[in-house]
Amino acid sequence: MAKDIGRRANRSFGRIEIDRVQPDPDQPRVEFNAEALQNLADSIREKGQLAPIRVRWSDQRNTWLIISGERRWRACKQAGLKMIDCNFQEQALSETQILEEQLIENLLRVDLKPIEEAESFQKLIKVNHWTGKELAAELSISPTRVSRALALLKLPHEMRVRVDDGEISARAGYELSKLPEPQLREVTQQTTSVTIQQASQAVKKKRGCERKVPRGCNQTFIAENGWKIVAKSGRKGSYHDIEQALTEALEEVRLRIDNRVKLM
8 A cells, every 4th residue: 555655564653755745735834944944954964864754644645744844854855865754643633633733833943933823822722712821821831922922913914924024023013912003004104123112112102191990909019129019900809810910020021121121
């Protein structure tokens, strides 16, 4: 059978002709950094393929489709390899399982673009009927990272392209997502690039002074260095709510430090 050509006694692993493996047409990742791909191809040409890709058999296409490792497959082809090491998925996977595995692998990549990440989050939430918090728990990441990523999908298409191209940082994009679209376009048409500080200032300017909210919860914490941290909410809450708010605030402070945002 075509399915068994070139396979070993250990059916979960084997080396087959690289042309007998094809990308999954439903793979959510569609862009690959050319420079990074060339670097990987050079490494494979010099040291060989160090990690197998994972594939599944498609009766419909009469070929092996990549579950994970398309970037390695592309680099192996670019390096001129005729054979490729594979881990073979024997048990049938549902469309949801395949998509989830591909998305999770993509999310572990450091070069994943912000909008690709956001769309992957959204798809995982949809296929598994998860909340943002459940997704964060499954991926062992911060709920704040999920909510900020999803906020980018509120941006107009052309602005999402600018975020992926690096003209607007993901953090600045998150800030801009808080604006209504007419005001958003007005801000971004003024400059070819938008920094986090510019985005934050634009949001404050367009929103005006914050409306006062009914008194619900007001707690003050005094640090040994003399700084006061005030936690306010328009509704009643618990110390667990305050803890979550302070954790998110700490992440915000660290982001501003990393991006060298000046203290106002």
